[in-house]
Amino acid sequence: MNAPATPPGSSRHPALDSLTASLRDLLGPRCSTSDSEREHHGHGESYHPTKAPDVVCYPLTTEEVSQIVKLCHQAKVPVIPFGAGTSLEGHVVALHGGVCIDLSRMNAVTAVNAEDLDCTVEAGVTRKQLNEHLRDTGLFFPVDPGADATLGGMAATRASGTNAVRYGTMKDNVLALTVVLADGTILKTGGRARKSSAGYDLTRLFVGSEGTLGVITEVTLRLYGIPEASSVAVCSFPDIASAVNCAIETIQCGIQVARVELLDETCMRAINRHNNLSYPETVALFLEFHGTEAAVVSQAETVQMLAEGHGGEGWRFATSAEERNKLWQARHNMHYALLALRPGASSWGTDTCVPISQLATCITEIKKHAKDAPFPVTALGHVGDGNFHMGFLIRMDSPQEIREAERLNGLLVNRAIELGGTCTGEHGVGYGKAKFLRKEHGDSAVEVMRTLKASLDPNNIMNPGKVLPA
Known part of the structure; x- marks a missing residue:
């Protein structure tokens, strides 16, 4: 595979000036080289240092993304897709400079098929925007990573979250994709059928590829009916082992809880201080139950009995929507609550x-x-x-x-x-975990990944330096 067009530490490409001019001709003011725009797009929400791109582009359509990528392909300049910037392992850092494609303005929900429990959205739609759009349909999209990430970014990183124990991750909930490949080709993968045995599963290839194989511009997703009833419970435990063993027994008993979240004593202290709450500052489980009124009550009673067998106490319920939202918002704000400590x-x-x-x-x-x-x-x-x-x-x-x-x-x-x-x-x-891939998958698997990457991106312009170990 070819090396990136520019060595690490340099972000100046020989063809950059002419490429920037072409991008400005294509996009007008939606092509920016301002320092503030570039800095904003050079980092996620973690400890990884900022490395800014040279140019930031804001396309409005898949066709514009294709044209941008074609120009970058011709100039052999890196392309870094960007959604909401909430990634945690350096996914959006421009390690070798290049062009950042910010998909946030591609934010249309293009189809909702309520009878088939699916929808199609542009990559810049966030999960909260989608659920607000679905509010009157009786449906919702359950994958909830905490941050209000874009659905294109969630597909690209194979995101998960608090609801995964019941509803699965993005891998389980993406039916089809529209992807722009490294040469600008527009590829559509999958369809709306719930299963298929037709050929290679290209959808799963791009889910989790982190922009290294192509730019995701459109996503077709599974939807679910909003449960008739739901409730949240909080229970305190003497130590981590007791709480974890309660969670394990709950799953092994076949109780289909929607969420089971563990928080240690430091997390509980941070939650109380940051959100003006008064929970015991010891290890805790947050649990959510979905189903009919009777099923929710039955599930909660069973888990409460299991918790007591592991030393759990102080069982507290939140049944109103306001109470539930307040509790989960506190959980989702954990990153900022901990920083405040x-x-x-x-x-x-x-x-x-x-x-x-x-x-x-x-x-x-x-x-x-x-x-x-x-x-x-x-x-x-x-x-x-x-x-x-x-x-x-x-x-x-x-x-x-x-x-x-x-x-x-x-x-x-x-x-x-x-x-x-x-x-x-x-x-x-991203690039933060790339060094562990060989230990987890072995040399042969990593070489197969390299072969796929080289086949789809022979010039190594698609988010170079990410996923594959150096």
Whole structure:
């Protein structure tokens, strides 16, 4: 595979001036080279340093995306897709400069097929925008990563979230895609049928490809009926193992909870302070139940009994929509609540997933390694499917803290893989996790990925430096 057109550390491409002129002819004021626009598009929401693109483009149609990519293909200049900028592993960082394609203005819901429980949206539609659009149909889209990410970005990173234990991840909920390939070709994958045995599954190839194989411009999604009833419960536990074992037993008993969230004592303290709440500041599970009125009551009673068997206490319900929304908004604001515990710090958020039987082992082992860390360490996660996050609140001007965070992150990821898990359950690879791909998948699998990349992107212009290890 060809190297990027420009070596790392340089963002100046020989053809950039003429390319920029062509992009301005195509897009007019929707092509920007201002410092503020470039800086905004050079980072996500994590500790990764900013590396700005040279040009930012705002297309309005798939055809415009195709024209932009064709020009970049001819000039051999990198292309970096951008949605809402909420990624956590450096996905949108312009490692080699180039052209950032911001898809946020492609924000139309183009079709809702209520009788078939599906819809088609442009890539810039966010999950909240879609659910607002669906409000009067009795349907909703359940994949909820917390941030109000774009659905194109969620497909590109194979996003997940708090509802995954019941409704699955983006992998399970994307039916079809429109993708612009590295030479500008417009490709449509999949269809609206719920299953197909026709040829290679190109949709799944692009879901999770993080812009390295093409630019996703349109997504067809599964929808679900809004449940008749739902309720949220919070229960406190004496330690992480007790809470995790309760979650495991809940899943093994076949109880179809919609969400099971673990928060350690530091997370609960942060939630209380940031949201003016008064929950016990000890390890807790947040659970949500969906179904008929009778099913919700039955599920909650069963899980409460299981929780008591693991030392759970202080069971509290939130049944009104206002109470439920307040509780989950507090959970989704966790990133900012934790930052408020240590002003001036940045959050290094990890993301691993293991078989649920290994969850307590993995979390408690890494907690022991982190007990003497010079910064706060937190644990939280979507424990119903074995996915959890440890957060390190570090000062980026402290080499010692950065080294310790790197050490702990390496211990965590390697242990998760040893236990049959993965280096990332939902944040994606970007360039932050690329170094772990060989250990997880092996050399042969990585070489197959390289072959796919070289076939679809022979000039290596599509988000270079991401996913595949150097």
